[in-house]
Amino acid sequence: MTALLQTEKLHKAFGSLVVTKDVDLAVEVGQKHVIIGPNGAGKTSLVHQLTGQLRPTSGRVLFNGADITGAAPEAICQMGVGRTFQKNNLFLSLSVRENVRLAVQAKQGGWYEAIRSVASRRKQWERADQILEQVQLAGSYDRAVSALSYGEQRQLEVAIALAAEPTLLLLDEPTSGMSPAETDRMIDLVRGLPKHLGVLMIEHDMKVVFSLADRITVLYYGEVLASGSPAEIQGHPRVREVYLGGKH
Structure with missing residues (x-):
């Protein structure tokens, strides 16, 4: 094999x-x-x-x-191939959910949000929510990343890596x-x-x-x-x- x-x-x-x-x-x-x-x-x-x-x-x-x-x-x-690093690399001022949604968007390719449909954006949020549940951060969707504990930030890094499928x-x-x-x-x-x-x-x-x-x-x-x-x-x-x- x-x-x-x-x-x-x-x-x-x-x-x-x-x-x-x-x-x-x-x-x-x-x-x-x-x-x-x-x-x-x-x-x-x-x-x-x-x-x-x-x-x-x-x-x-x-x-x-x-x-x-x-x-x-x-x-x-x-x-x-997804990866996390020894040091966190996150958007600290954005919400937990938005960090993961941006990673989902990057995987889909393209950053032209003005021409994306509402349905497309909704699917990004849904995928982000699934990943956050998977990494045990389902209760922290709307928190700013800067408000997370160090361990929670490391969990979020795993979520972002998983967004790359x-x-x-x-x-x-x-x-x-x-x-x-x-x-x-x-x-x-x-x-x-x-x-x-x-x-x-x-x-x-x-x-x-x-x-x-x-x-x-x-x-x-x-x-x-x-x-x-x-x-x-x-x-x-x-x-x-x-x-x-x-x-x-």
């Missing part, structure tokens, strides 16, 4: 600094695949290469079997900076995502990792140290030595 996302010997160097070294990675349809590793392991640099923010020095990125290496971020998004969702440390209660809500949110959606997530919180992961890949100084099921990773002697058993 063809993987939803696959990398082949993905390598990125800035001069003598190697940030990813011959990384082989595969995400299957419907799989929750989590990348872990110490700070500086190359996790975010890897995701940047998958989504077009960074062009690899060598190697390939395949999505649904098509080579997307070095494609523009907006083109990769339209192909079906992805088949693969990339989550870059979605629980970073969250309280325990906010973290639990994010776990529930990710667990409740559509079963057909592949998820590739960078995460540092081991509770989150082992609550959600179908498969875990460990990066260490830009290389894949190990990749396997949660049980295999927990029992891997080298992983325990350099990561799970130490500070991270």
Whole structure:
């Protein structure tokens, strides 16, 4: 079976600094695949290469079997790859609902609202409402984004990524900076995502990792140290030595 996302010997160097070294990675349809590793392991640099923010020095990125290496971020998004970032990127002065509606509109293409029909606009609102219910923000439609808690803003970022109707969702440390209660809500949110959606997530919180992961890949100084099921990773002697058993 063809993987939803696959990398082949993905390598990125800035001069003598190697940030990813011959990384082989595969995400299957419907799989929750989590990348872990110490700070500086190359996790975010890897995701940047998958989504077009960074062009690899060598190697390939395949999505649904098509080579997307070095494609523009907006083109990769339209192909079906959604993404959140470590830092929120929201319209703080607009309502929660309007943020998601704008993302729905962007997916449909075009910004010429003056010539859009009332029916078209209504469908955008309806789709936004469906997504907000999916990410557990149904009670916050009309609130300004600036009034949301940090955890709620992270939930909204997931909603905006889902508005692009992805088949693969990339989550870059979605629980970073969250309280325990906010973290639990994010776990529930990710667990409740559509079963057909592949998820590739960078995460540092081991509770989150082992609550959600179908498969875990460990990066260490830009290389894949190990990749396997949660049980295999927990029992891997080298992983325990350099990561799970130490500070991270």
